[in-house]
Amino acid sequence: MIIAMTGVHVDDPLEAFRFYTEILGFKEKVYMPEAFLAVVVSPEDPDGTTLLLEPSTHPLAKAYHEGLYAAGIPVIVLGTADIAAEYERLTAKGVVFRKPPTKVDWGIEAIFEDGCGNLITLGQIS
Helix, strand or coil: CCCCEEEEEECCHHHHHHHHHHHCCCEEEEEEHHHCEEEEECCCCCCCCEEEEEECCCHHHHHHHHHHHHHCCCCEEEECCCHHHHHHHHHHCCCCEEEEEEEECCEEEEEEECCCCCEEEEEECC
């Protein structure tokens, strides 16, 4: 058994698709704007786990989505081999970081906003 797809609730799947592809560098797997359906995948693992950018229109999803953000809890962890380089690249593209790369027990982490109502952890295991 593998993790085939996971989802992240977003304010607007079409805007999220732009951010996750143009800013973060993910690749389009499925994009159907008329259905508000957007699925992206890492260019480093194009046949790997996909990320569904889900609209948070259902009241339960909306409460979860807004609650995590208000509490300062990241919704997902993305990994990188070089967090310093990613931090510089993303900062140059205007990504807002809530926490710069910081040494933690398990490695190095940074936390940024995806502009779609989520905080994302960027991690590097050292």
